[in-house]
Every structure is written in C-alpha cells, then in structure tokens.
Amino acid sequence: MTKGSAATDHSVEQARSILRRHGLRCTAPRLAVTSVLFAVPEAGHLNAQEIVALLEERGDPVDLTTVYRTLATLVDVGALHALTVHERTTYGLTANAHHHAVCTSCGEVIEVPAEQLSQALAHASDGSRFALSATAGLTLHGLCPRCQLQASG
Template identity: 40%
Template sequence: MSGADQQEGTGRRPSRQRSAVLALLDDLDGFSSAQDLHALLRERGDPVGLATVYRALQALVDDGQVDVLRGADGEAAYRRCSLVHHHHLVCRSCGTTVEVADPPVERWARQIAAEHGFADVQHQVEVFGTCRACTTAGPAEG
C-alpha cells in the first residue's frame, strides 16, 4: 500500500464513509450527534448506515481530525477539530461552544502528572456554563 493510499499520518486507508462524514462536518458549525450526522448524510443521498457513521466518527476522533464532546447527559457530539490543542467552553442551554487555548491548563496538567509520577499524559477539558445570550434571555418558558 502506498502512502497516497493512506490518510495522512494515520496509517489507515481512507474510506468513502469517513470522507463523507468529514466533508459534512466541514460544512457544519458547532457540534452534532452521530444520529444528526447520519440523517444529514441520508438527506444528501448517501446510503451510509448509522453504525458506519459511528465507526467513521471514532476513527476520525482517534486520528485527531474530529473533536468529541460528552454532554451532561452523556451523549457524544462531534465537530471538525481545529489544528491546535484546545479546550471547550460550552453553553448548557443552547450548546454554543468556544474553543479555548489555555497554556496555564497545559502547565498544570504537566505539573500534576509529574508530581504523581505519570508520563505520556493527555487531557481533555470542557467547561460548562451559560452563554451571554442565554443569560440575557432568562429562563426558558415551558
């Protein structure tokens, strides 16, 4: 297998399904569930199955091309990843997400790992709150 037959840096062959999921994520803003992505792919005429969407998303997450965010309810949501390591600030009400690059968090993670004898440390930080627009709007009626 030549290098051209593999996704850059992953050692795995690109698949039509992964390419379709990645192209869809490139067209979207914000995070989307696997079910929503599956429905959008079907609307576009792609007959991909839901299990295949989950497998494609997991491969893209493993390759660092897609961010995964678990909400308070445990549901995973996915978004095209920026190229720099970052964290997320997420509105609990509307789901607005802001990427935050924070060197102090990086230093803290390295320090706490070293204090406890850990190496090859990775971390993921999501901070949940209420965005300005939702705070200004007040409690939702319902």
C-alpha cells in the same frame, strides 16, 4: 450549505487530507463523516444523529451504524475526539487546537480556539503552579445563544 457548492467541495478536500495525514484510506463513509464536520465549523461538535441528518440532507446518506463505526475509527487515529457531557457524546476535529464551551441547559458543545484562551491559561498556570498546556482541554460552562434567548424570553 447547498449541494455541490464550493464550500462543500472544499470540505471534502480538507477531509481527504486529514484522512491521509492519519494514514487512513479515503473510504466514502470516512470522507462523508469528516467533511460534514468541516462543512459546519460554526456548530463545533456534532453527535452521530446530527451527522446522519446532515449527510441525508446533503443527498449523501450513511446509516447510523456505519457513522458510529466510522467515528470510532477516526477517534482511534486521533483525527477526531469525543466529548461526553450530560450523557450526550459529540465529536469534533482535532486539527485546530481548541477548548470547549458547553451549554448547561441543552448540552450543545461549541469550540473555542485555543489561542483565545492562551493568556487565561498562562495566568492560571501562574496562580496554581500547574503546568497547563495550550491543548489542556479546558471545558467552560454557560448558556448557548439559543438557550440565552429562551431564558430571556
């Protein structure tokens, strides 16, 4: 993602609409933090340090304390959710229903779109007599692409 690209502008637009939907004022740090999550969909969840680094890279620096405070606000209103695995807390957008795949080696969290697991959930419900919802928040465990390379390599 380069500065000022169409993708970046689009992510700011998406961030703005998320903040509005959750009744938040569009302050600069809120827009910055939310748009960074929209700008890197392939990364899924990010932790606070990663968000700080990405914002700095983008030429839009926000200090770590502000990022933490902003994340807390966004989680409070339900725009983001936090997931803690291996003592590493990462944050993801709640806009698209998803489950999580967690790397057992490095703790990387990847989002799995809920529709990809809807069949599995239906089967699991049948087998267990549990009423599992599409947004039940499944956590899958495995190795991320980077750790698979290291394991084979």
